[in-house]
Amino acid sequence: MRHTVVINARAGTVLAAGSDAFAARVEAAFAAYGCSAEIRLVPPRELDDALSLAIADEEAIPVIAGGDGTINGVLPILLQAERPVGILPLGTVNVLGRDLGLIGTLERQIEALCMGEPVTMDIGRVNDRLFHSLSGMGFFSLMAREREYARRRFPFSRAIAFAVAMTRSILFTRPITVEIRVAGERREVKADAVLVTINSFDGPEWRRSRLDGGMFEVHILNAGGLLSRCKAALSVVSGTWKSSKHLTSFMSDEVTLIRRDTKRGHITFDGEVERKAGELAYRLLPKAVQVIAARAQSV
Structure with a gap:
């Protein structure tokens, strides 16, 4: 072979x-x-x-x-x-x-x-931008930016770079105001982070049991003060974030996000950070890609 x-x-x-x-x-x-x-x-x-x-x-x-x-x-x-x-x-x-x-x-x-064996995967699209796993703003986009900065400062140690990025993200995260539109309904939230994942991260340590479920899961994190934000960040690292009392989540096959606090904000796509303005329309491309996996299609 x-x-x-x-x-x-x-x-x-x-x-x-x-x-x-x-x-x-x-x-x-x-x-x-x-x-x-x-x-x-x-x-x-x-x-x-x-x-x-x-x-x-x-x-x-x-x-x-x-x-x-x-x-x-x-x-x-x-x-x-x-x-x-x-x-x-x-x-x-x-x-x-x-x-x-x-x-x-x-x-x-x-x-x-x-x-391994072939499996199919859903792919997400935000306007004309593709992503394979997750897209976020607020804490998550700041963490991605800080991680890139820390990698350049501490190229000799991934652990140190990650710790520095996490610390700076906790200290400098500020609440964002986001309008969320789902199924003809709209609501405005003030949160530390909004994360959109392709299918549900329902396993430990950021794992999805299914990659072709045809749904987005939207997570709204509102940790509040510095201590609560530290606890929330530790839960993100440990993989227990979905059980956090500061987290609200829901499923949908499409969602639109609009930042209301700035004209143009940072957003991350699978760890890559960009600045985007206006509506962010999340749509799915179901079973769009075939990859080789070391596990069954679904668990």
Whole structure:
């Protein structure tokens, strides 16, 4: 079984190990499980073309390697693919990788890819912007921005970078005012964060038992003071956030969000932060992408 592995050469895991050493480790891991792999390390701007070429080769299984942001960036290519694509998670959080059962060491993840099965995934669209797992504003967008800043300041330690980003996010989060429109109804909320997830994160440690349920889950976090915000942030890290008394959640197949406190605010898409103005119309593309998972379609 032959794989073509397209790797983001700027992924933190690659930079930490060195590109040649990392490529050799990936190739050796595939070989250990009876699979061959052609490794293509490419800069972020060339990922689309490299992945398209890998998908076009019907004699090999295409694999894209990178963090949640890397996967987010190639979603237009995945939407056009008419075959399953493997994902090798190399990021810090790896929300999608964990949902696919790709956990543990790099070698264990590659073993799971070699033994995995295709599953279908819903994809979200916000106006003309795609995302595969979650989109948020308030605390979540600030956390994503602070994490990128901390990575540059502390490239030698992901743990330190994450701790610094979390601390600064807790200290500097300010309430946002958001109008929420669902099924012809509207309400205005003041909250520390609003998070939209594709399907329900119903398992521990940010896990979705189903990726093709055809629904959004909208979460409104109103933690209040600094101490409550600290507790809420710790619950986000520990994966117990859905049981927080400060959280209100509901399901819908579409939702529209409008920031009312600023003309243009930050919003995160799978950890990538942008500034957006006006209405944010969330719509689903059901079962739009096929990927390779190390677990069944639903649990």
